[in-house]
Amino acid sequence: MSLDPGSAAIIQLAWARRLGLDDGAFARALETGERITRVDDSAHSVEFVRLFGSSALVGPQWALDAAAGISDEEMAQHVTLLTITRTHGGHGQGSAALFFADDLPLLQTAEELTVSHGNPEAIELEGLCPPDDVNEVGLSDLENRYTIIHDDEGQRMPVACGAYSEWEGILAHMGVLVAPEWRRRGLGSLAASVAAHEALASGLTLQWRTDVSNKGSLATARSLGFSTGGIHTSVLLGQVR
Numbered sequence: 001m002s003l004d005p006g007s008a009a010i011i012q013l014a015w016a017r018r019l020g021l022d023d024g025a026f027a028r029a030l031e032t033g034e035r036i037t038r039v040d041d042s043a044h045s046v047e048f049v050r051l052f053g054s055s056a057l058v059g060p061q062w063a064l065d066a067a068a069g070i071s072d073e074e075m076a077q078h079v080t081l082l083t084i085t086r087t088h089g090g091h092g093q094g095s096a097a098l099f100f101a102d103d104l105p106l107l108q109t110a111e112e113l114t115v116s117h118g119n120p121e122a123i124e125l126e127g128l129c130p131p132d133d134v135n136e137v138g139l140s141d142l143e144n145r146y147t148i149i150h151d152d153e154g155q156r157m158p159v160a161c162g163a164y165s166e167w168e169g170i171l172a173h174m175g176v177l178v179a180p181e182w183r184r185r186g187l188g189s190l191a192a193s194v195a196a197h198e199a200l201a202s203g204l205t206l207q208w209r210t211d212v213s214n215k216g217s218l219a220t221a222r223s224l225g226f227s228t229g230g231i232h233t234s235v236l237l238g239q240v241r
Contacts, residue, residue: 003227007102008052010205011229014170015051019058029054035072037064044237045093046085048075051230060237062088081235089238096233097218099208099226103200107193107224114149115194116158121147125158128179136211137175139163146194148187160187162195164204171207172199176220188220196224 012026020038029036036056046059048067055072057064066084067075074080078095122145126134139145142163150159159182164172174195178188196206208226210217 003100003229004102007100007205008229010170011100011207012051012054014168014205015049015056017168019047019049019056021056021058025056026051026054029056039064045234046081046090046237047232047234048081049230049232050076051098060088076231076233078233078235081233085235085237090235091238092236093234095212095231096209097212097221097228098230098232099210099221100229101196101206101208101224101226104193104196104206104225106197107190113190114151114156116147116149117145118147119145121145121149121158122161122163125161125177125179128158129177130180133177136214137163137177139175139177141165142173142175144195144198146191146198148191148194150182160191162188162191162193164195164199164206166204167207170205172196172202172204173207173209174199176217183216188216189224192220192224 009027013023016023016025021036025036030053038058039061040058041060043059046063048057049055050072057067057075063084070080076095082090122139125147126139139161142165145161145163147158147161150157160178162176164174167173174192176188176192199206208221209232210221
């Protein structure tokens with residue numbers, strides 16, 4: 001599905017506020033073709049975002065100086081940020097593809113589902129999943145959780161969770177986690193659909209962020225009807241010994 005023409009501006013507004021920029025920053029950058037920069041010498045990370053043809057870089061002055069003259073295509077690669085921050089302990093984070101939607105088809109299921117809104121079920125699900133998956137999805141940071149429960153003769157087990165957190169009262173930043181033995185059955189898409197329609201009903205635009213190497217998550221976003229919108233690359237800064 002394609003985004004409504006006004007949705008891109010709404011998404012850029014949310015990101016501008018998230019990055020500490022003024023509301024019209026991305027719109028002006030699209031007109032001038034210049035990268036937006038904001039100096040934050042107290043920052044513990046360096047962040048590069050490209051959205052619908054406009055880009056922004058936020059971090060200490062030395063990082064912005066090092067990035068001058070480097071193209072957006074290169075900045076979108078995690079190795080570039082690691083290289084320019086190496087002497088300041090740059091590490092982690094990576095590059096993530098950004099997908100968005102302002103409407104989605106509702107997924108239907110033949111069987112009746114039990115969906116829990118509670119935290120214990122989401123926490124239990126995290127305990128069933130590899131730490132890398134848990135860290136990437138970050139269910140603990142997403143306030144609204146919808147966990148699909150499998151009931152087998154009274155044995156209740158969380159199998160998938162779709163969740164979202166509000167960004168700037170505009171975006172629903174989504175995440176989906178599925179127990180390993182229940183993957184490849186469409187449960188991730190189903191859990192995502194439940195959370196997505198709850199967010200849409202609240203008037204939010206949907207955001208799906210996933211590591212560029214996570215083929216499963218990329219495929220799920222596309223199959224649900226999300227549109228590609230940009231990329232977010234970041235590194236954490238640490239003490240150099």
